[in-house]
Amino acid sequence: MIIMAGEKVADGRSIRRWRVTISMVVILLRVLALFATAAATIVMALNKEKHTFAVATIGNTPVKIAITAKFQHTPANVMFVIANGVATLHSLFMLSMLCFVRDKYDFKGLRFLTAAALDMVTIAVVSGAATAVAFMGEVARNGNSHARWNKVCDNFERYCDQGSGAMLASYIGILFLMLVNMLNIFEYGRLINPSSNNPLAA
Amino acid sequence: MNKTQWIPIVCLRVIAMVSTFVATLLMVTSHDSAKVLGMTFQAKYNNSPTLKYFVVVSIITTVYSLGALFVPPRKLGRHVLVIDLIIMSFLISSFSAAVGIGQLGKEGNSHAGWIPICGQVPKFCHHVTASLIAGFVAVIIYFLLVLYSLNNVLNLVAFKA
Numbered sequence: 001m002i003i004m005a006g007e008k009v010a011d012g013r014s015i016r017r018w019r020v021t022i023s024m025v026v027i028l029l030r031v032l033a034l035f036a037t038a039a040a041t042i043v044m045a046l047n048k049e050k051h052t053f054a055v056a057t058i059g060n061t062p063v064k065i066a067i068t069a070k071f072q073h074t075p076a077n078v079m080f081v082i083a084n085g086v087a088t089l090h091s092l093f094m095l096s097m098l099c100f101v102r103d104k105y106d107f108k109g110l111r112f113l114t115a116a117a118l119d120m121v122t123i124a125v126v127s128g129a130a131t132a133v134a135f136m137g138e139v140a141r142n143g144n145s146h147a148r149w150n151k152v153c154d155n156f157e158r159y160c161d162q163g164s165g166a167m168l169a170s171y172i173g174i175l176f177l178m179l180v181n182m183l184n185i186f187e188y189g190r191l192i193n194p195s196s197n198n199p200l201a202a
Numbered sequence: 203m204n205k206t207q208w209i210p211i212v213c214l215r216v217i218a219m220v221s222t223f224v225a226t227l228l229m230v231t232s233h234d235s236a237k238v239l240g241m242t243f244q245a246k247y248n249n250s251p252t253l254k255y256f257v258v259v260s261i262i263t264t265v266y267s268l269g270a271l272f273v274p275p276r277k278l279g280r281h282v283l284v285i286d287l288i289i290m291s292f293l294i295s296s297f298s299a300a301v302g303i304g305q306l307g308k309e310g311n312s313h314a315g316w317i318p319i320c321g322q323v324p325k326f327c328h329h330v331t332a333s334l335i336a337g338f339v340a341v342i343i344y345f346l347l348v349l350y351s352l353n354n355v356l357n358l359v360a361f362k363a
């Protein structure tokens with residue numbers, strides 16, 4: 001992983017091939033992360049279910065109440081939508097930087113640091129939101145007998161299932177973002193062009 | 203990695219270790235009971251899976267911070283950084299979930315028919331709040347630690363190439 005002092009630059013062809021492979025893999029993973037977080041945002045934002053309950057009977061006609069479960073009733077879901085939206089925009093921004101702004105500007109090595117740091121921030125925010133939704137969903141599905149909180153999911157099956165699907169997509173997005181970050185950190189040594197002073201980070 | 207890069211990392215790690223240890227202690231020793239209509243109603247951290255997850259992750263972070271102090275920074279710096287990233291993700295996720303459940307206990311959720319419980323067990327709520335404040339300090343310190351380690355790894359590789 002660290003280019004030794006005695007390594008010949010004539011080995012540049014295999015290093016070039018390795019750099020191209022890593023760049024392709026990073027772009028592919030970023031595209032997958034983009035789709036995963038976009039799916040999570042959209043699926044959670046469209047989460048809404050209406051259920052009619054028959055509460056009492058007056059004479060012969062039952063009195064019905066319609067209760068709607070919307071995603072914004074729970075603050076954790078709101079944070080989930082916002083965080084995954086931010087992650088989608090982040091992936092889009094990074095992809096445009098990789099594809100369109102290849103070597104035009106000289107960032108003096110700051111490009112790698114900025115990309116890695118922004119990736120870490122996105123991973124932190126999205127993982128916080130996804131786990132908060134996970135535990136809120138757990139309370140909704142199982143209730144909490146000690147706090148006298150009844151379960152909600154037995155009446156709103158589709159709402160709960162849609163929320164779980166969005167959460168799963170978000171976790172997959174986190175996994176891909178983490179893989180991208182690890183690849184950047186470990187392969188940075190090989191991505192440096194040995195014949196120039198400025199590191200050309202992918 | 204020379205001393206000027208290595209001392210702030212050690213300091214940050216020690217502070218994070220102490221914060222997570224304090225968060226664990228405060229959460230584990232939180233309990234309160236209330237009498238409602240003749241029944242005794244006990245609140246402990248065991249009753250909520252979220253708070254249990256917070257305690258487990260805080261213990262893992264404490265032990266890992268203690269172990270990472272003794273790793274040679276030059277050889278395994280990048281591996282420590284990657285594991286730091288994973289642990290930071292766990293820590294932030296557990297803190298976020300615990301704060302979400304705390305907000306639910308303090309203000310309830312009228313749409314789901316969940317009433318707030320902090321009115322009946324105030325001592326438990328205050329203990330959990332203090333533990334979450336310690337957890338928040340740990341999160342901030344850990345995040346700064348990861349960013350600072352990333353900066354050092356970059357310098358390390360650039361000077362060797």
